[in-house]
């Protein structure tokens with residue numbers, strides 16, 4: 630059994646995950662607004678899911694950047710900013726055995742840990758993973774280990790520059806992959822097209838029902854033949870494919886795993902993207918690198934967090 634804790638979303642979540650990656654028990658609470666509130670809420674939540682069980686390890690998946698040696702949060706965007714400087718393992722003092730191994734990492738790396746332990750990266754040593762959602766998260770498995778880099782930032786593939794003079798990115802750079810291919814970026818273009826008066830079935834809906842705007846809606850409209858939706862997606866899938874091809878040339882992984890809400894579009898994303906990647910890498914890699922959907926069907930983040938604990942236990946054995 631592993632205790633997995635997800636921090637940084639709209640809810641605080643904890644789950645007890647068994648050796649096969651199945652969630653035995655799970656609990657969630659409203660996101661705390663202060664460090665003091667977190668210090669109250671998290672131990673209570675952990676006690677609730679443990680219910681007397683003694684886990685073999687605990688893992689935190691956390692937005693921002695975490696020092697994996699000390700489990701201290703280094704940077705944290707947005708409302709969870711109060712976490713900077715907090716040593717996550719200390720939040721479990723008195724809840725778990727004092728010598729229990731506690732791991733912590735960025736949530737994208739936690740998601741990859743879950744895939745390595747129980748999902749599409751199982752048995753593989755070199756894997757790229759991208760989570761395509763409101764932003765783009767990324768993590769790299771290189772030679773069997775999750776790549777962390779000199780300052781723990783490695784793997785932020787959403788911030789590879791794909792258009793040097795492109796749109797501003799939340800990181801301060803211009804033209805990052807995330808500023809071109811993310812749910813927010815795709816939705817922004819559909820909204821701009823509507824606002825500028827472009828006429829199509831999709832913009833007609835958005836003009837009267839702005840709340841309909843989300844990435845899934847744009848994929849649906851493209852599937853129904855909406856030319857504006859198709860144009861937006863074609864260009865952006867091409868950019869994503871070019872970025873992935875560049876990453877393949879650098880890292881030469883066995884496969885690429887795509888997760889996140891946009892990956893749920895399935896073949897509408899995977900097929901054109903695979904074609905775009907394939908022709909770009911054929912000359913150098915001499916093979917097609919498969920793009921795979923994620924294998925861990927967990928949107929809560931607790932399985933990935935537990936995966937960090939599972940992998941840490943495995944690394945201690947070897």
Ligand SMILES: [Zn+2]
Nearest residue numbers: 788798800805
């Ligand atoms: Zn960026």
